[in-house]
Amino acid sequence: MEKGYVHIYTGNGKGKTTAAFGLALRAAMSGKKVYIGQFIKGMEYEETKCAQIIPQIKIEQFGTECFIDRKPGDEDIRLARKGLDKCMNALCSGEYDMVIMDEITIAIYFGLLSDDEVIEAIKKRKNNVEAVLTGRYASEKLIQSADLVSDIKEIKHYFSQGVMSRKGIDC
Numbered sequence: 519m520e521k522g523y524v525h526i527y528t529g530n531g532k533g534k535t536t537a538a539f540g541l542a543l544r545a546a547m548s549g550k551k552v553y554i555g556q557f558i559k560g561m562e563y564e565e566t567k568c569a570q571i572i573p574q575i576k577i578e579q580f581g582t583e584c585f586i587d588r589k590p591g592d593e594d595i596r597l598a599r600k601g602l603d604k605c606m607n608a609l610c611s612g613e614y615d616m617v618i619m620d621e622i623t624i625a626i627y628f629g630l631l632s633d634d635e636v637i638e639a640i641k642k643r644k645n646n647v648e649a650v651l652t653g654r655y656a657s658e659k660l661i662q663s664a665d666l667v668s669d670i671k672e673i674k675h676y677f678s679q680g681v682m683s684r685k686g687i688d689c
Contacts, residue, residue: 522615522648523665524640528623528656531670532688538618538652539565545648546574550615553608555601557581557625557653558594564686576614578604581621590628598630602639609643616648623653623660633659 525541527534542552552575556566560581569577580601582593601619608617625631637660640649651660661667677683 520646522643522646524663525648525650525666525668526623526656526661526664527650527652527668527670528654528661529668529670529672530654531672532675533670534652534654535565535620537668537670538620538650539568541648541650542575542616542618543568543572545616546572550574551613552576552616552618553605553614554578554618554620555580555605555608555622556620557598557601557630558621560597580604590630594628595630598625601625602631602635606639606642609639609647609649612644614647616650617643618650618652621653622651623656625653626657626660627653627655633657636660637663 527537538554542554545552554575554577556577556579558581559579566577566579569575578601580597582597605617605619608614619636622631622636626633626636636651640663643649651664656667
């Protein structure tokens with residue numbers, strides 16, 4: 519690619535990570551190398567298994583267990599900072615064509631990272647690297663720095679009817 523662009527998939531609807539993984543699959547199938555840094559997440563999800571099958575995709579996680587119901591701790595902050603450092607290296611190394619920072623907007627929202635740090639990392643990337651950010655609560659500042667923004671809006675979700683996450687569909 520001659521020029522890489524910055525994508526943001528945000529909003530309260532289901533499908534942000536799924537959209538990013540779809541891009542990763544598309545890129546890998548065309549011979550591109552993809553790095554996926556998952557912020558906040560610390561357990562194996564079905565989609566993380568793709569790196570075991572597709573050698574062009576590398577996934578690293580930078581999270582403990584979910585802290586949505588608790589205040590983030592020092593370990594959460596340490597892991598988010600480590601994740602940003604790893605993503606910055608991937609963005610600048612020339613090794614990857616696409617870098618996905620999954621749930622990074624959540625890390626920003628909870629104060630583990632700042633908009634400015636993330637925007638600076640993206641600005642420093644190699645010119646041909648596609649950068650993809652996902653998560654709810656993307657700030658206006660982050661949105662203004664992107665080239666493509668999709669707001670995935672929840673209209674209806676079976677979770678509100680008591681249906682828990684289903685393996686292979688929701689997790």
